[in-house]
Amino acid sequence: xxxxxxxxxxxxxxxxxxxxxxxxxxxxxxxxxxxxxxxxxxxxxxxxxxxxxxxxxxxxxxxxxxxxxxxxxxxxxxxxxxxxxxxxxxxxxxxxxxxxxxxxxxxxxxxxxxxxxxxxxxxxxxxxxxxxxxxxxxxxxxxxxxxxxxxxxxxxxxxxxxxxxxxxxxxxxxxxxxxxxxxxxxxxxxxxxxxxxxxxxxxxxxx
Amino acid sequence: xxxxxxxxxxxxxxxxxxxxxxxxxxxxxxxxxxxxxxxxxxxxxxxxxxxxxxxxxxxxxxxxxxxxxxxxxxxxxxxxxxxxxxxxxxxxxxxxxxxxxxxxxxxxxxxxxxxxxxxxxxxxxxxxxxxxxxxxxxxxxxxxxxxxxxxxxxxxxxxxxxxxxxxxxxxxxxxxxxxxx
Numbered sequence: 001x002x003x004x005x006x007x008x009x010x011x012x013x014x015x016x017x018x019x020x021x022x023x024x025x026x027x028x029x030x031x032x033x034x035x036x037x038x039x040x041x042x043x044x045x046x047x048x049x050x051x052x053x054x055x056x057x058x059x060x061x062x063x064x065x066x067x068x069x070x071x072x073x074x075x076x077x078x079x080x081x082x083x084x085x086x087x088x089x090x091x092x093x094x095x096x097x098x099x100x101x102x103x104x105x106x107x108x109x110x111x112x113x114x115x116x117x118x119x120x121x122x123x124x125x126x127x128x129x130x131x132x133x134x135x136x137x138x139x140x141x142x143x144x145x146x147x148x149x150x151x152x153x154x155x156x157x158x159x160x161x162x163x164x165x166x167x168x169x170x171x172x173x174x175x176x177x178x179x180x181x182x183x184x185x186x187x188x189x190x191x192x193x194x195x196x197x198x199x200x201x202x203x204x205x206x207x
Numbered sequence: 208x209x210x211x212x213x214x215x216x217x218x219x220x221x222x223x224x225x226x227x228x229x230x231x232x233x234x235x236x237x238x239x240x241x242x243x244x245x246x247x248x249x250x251x252x253x254x255x256x257x258x259x260x261x262x263x264x265x266x267x268x269x270x271x272x273x274x275x276x277x278x279x280x281x282x283x284x285x286x287x288x289x290x291x292x293x294x295x296x297x298x299x300x301x302x303x304x305x306x307x308x309x310x311x312x313x314x315x316x317x318x319x320x321x322x323x324x325x326x327x328x329x330x331x332x333x334x335x336x337x338x339x340x341x342x343x344x345x346x347x348x349x350x351x352x353x354x355x356x357x358x359x360x361x362x363x364x365x366x367x368x369x370x371x372x373x374x375x376x377x378x379x380x381x382x383x384x385x386x387x388x
Contacts, residue, residue: 072280143355168339199345204355
């Protein structure tokens with residue numbers, strides 16, 4: 001009898017905790033802030049291999065971009081994301097793209113579709129899937145595209161910039177301020193990032 | 208006795224969880240693609256940059272305004288549009304006005320947005336906001352807005368509430384009722 005009570009109690013606690021965890025998942029307001037240390041992850045790349053930030057021994061930091069195939073804003077920024085990697089990977093700041101959407105709800109973002117898209121565009125950076133959807137809530141990513149610029153330090157990868165790639169989604173040639181480039185350039189020059197956060201419309205990440 | 212209580216409590220909690228899951232699933236199922244080409248040249252669309260649009264957020268005429276930011280490419284936005292339409296029709300005579308602010312891409316106004324407005328027979332006022340410098344105006348709409356849509360503002364004179372989330376009709380109605388009382 002005592003044992004039954006104990007089992008039920010354990011089950012009760014487990015349920016309570018899982019209900020709480022679910023609630024947590026639905027509210028992603030509490031992501032990383034500027035200056036926080038971003039946790040490393042291990043996510044599957046389109047080539048089937050697992051990728052972690054710690055794999056990049058020589059990197060000075062990372063341009064982590066939550067993006068996907070199905071969001072028109074993300075698609076409009078694809079060429080600019082590729083350009084960022086081409087410009088900064090060799091300088092120590094590679095692009096790490098992460099697809100955060102629930103692929104049951106958005107089949108156009110599943111691994112096969114990601115592979116096809118990456119191949120047709122010629123992505124030169126890892127395009128990872130957040131299959132368990134546990135990484136994007138930690139970052140506090142809410143939409144695609146959503147950039148988190150990290151700088152490697154002794155204590156881990158420190159968040160230095162959060163937000164948009166630039167200030168004109170429509171026309172790359174009409175951009176006035178390249179937020180991410182300015183931020184990376186500042187870090188490369190050993191300076192502080194001036195504009196640490198920007199806002200832009202994006203597609204809500206599908207939980 | 209205690210044991211019974213525990214079992215009941217567990218049943219209630221699991222019941223709630225299932226309910227929640229089901230709602231979530233329903234939510235995921237709805238996807239509307241509107242590609243129909245039809246004559247929509249008679250749909251008149253007001254297009255604003257942020258400066259022009261700002262007046263819709265700052266009216267002080269004792270009316271309750273429900274401002275919904277959406278786009279035809281945003282599936283959860285399209286899913287909740289009928290609730291805003293219903294609200295508009297049911298509360299229009301109670302001093303409530305719904306304004307649907309489209310963030311569609313300007314080059315798709317003719318081929319996507321206008322046909323959508325026509326096909327769905329949208330009765331609420333639809334306007335388009337076209338302003339690429341989003342970092343300058345998103346924080347002016349609300350400082351907590353990360354920029355994902357759907358997003359909604361409900362306001363009356365100086366009292367405002369902002370929501371960066373999807374609504375059910377019941378949820379939307381409940382929020383509007385706060386302003387009515």
